[in-house]
Amino acid sequence: MNGFPASQAMAMALEEAAAAGARGEVPVGAVLLGPDGTVLARAGNRTRERADPTAHAEMLVIRDACAAVGSERLTGCSLFVTLEPCAMCAAAIAAARVARLVFGAEDPKSGGVLHGARVFSHPQAHHVPEVVGGVGEAAAAALLRDFFMRLRF
């Protein structure tokens, strides 16, 4: 990946997560970089605003990036997301042939990469990206913790 350091991409994803939290959404954000490191798409969760259970940050950046490049494949692209993707998003990442997945905090409750369905760990995943976890983990986890604390009190 050229040009755009991973730490900057995750910082941008964290901005999207914080903006999602400010809108009352679960604070998760994602950024999709092209093979040359340019930002193809950035988004935070919008499931509540859009009344759309598929509007996770990862799905939105995949759809927006595909629209931007005019292809259903994102070959050579990198997806940065603040939280371990769920099974839906992990399978969409495989379907889109994203080359590299970088995520922040692990998600034992809903994750589908390191937990539960472990979507990339079966032959039915026709593409397996490089996976890097724990980038920006503390900041991502703090956003989620603060969000759910506010809901509770």
Added chain:
Amino acid sequence: MNGFPASQAMAMALEEAAAAGARGEVPVGAVLLGPDGTVLARAGNRTRERADPTAHAEMLVIRDACAAVGSERLTGCSLFVTLEPCAMCAAAIAAARVARLVFGAEDPKSGGVLHGARVFSHPQAHHVPEVVGGVGEAAAAALLRDFFMRLRF
């Protein structure tokens, strides 16, 4: 489920699958019925037309039905699809709280319900629908077989 028999819903899903095949898409179709058996949404695959790897028939009917009812939850609804859902669609079905999944042919290559990720078979699936397979299986499988035969010859 009242009013709309399962066989009619699957027949409608098969029509959508055939229409998708005629558009050059992998021939899979889906129908979403409300709790009272009314048709909330019907769709076939549109991944190629829309250059969107998430535009599987199941995802389209979930999104359309959620828009129709103004909610990200499809409590009490039934989703009919001609092929076993992949992991992405299965996880979206769980996220949308669909009550009942009825599918046609099994999909050992890409399925995520009975195969591979087995999305509903982990605690990370926060909702597990009733699952009925093999409804309209022969017709659904024939559509897919003919489609891939035409690609090959």
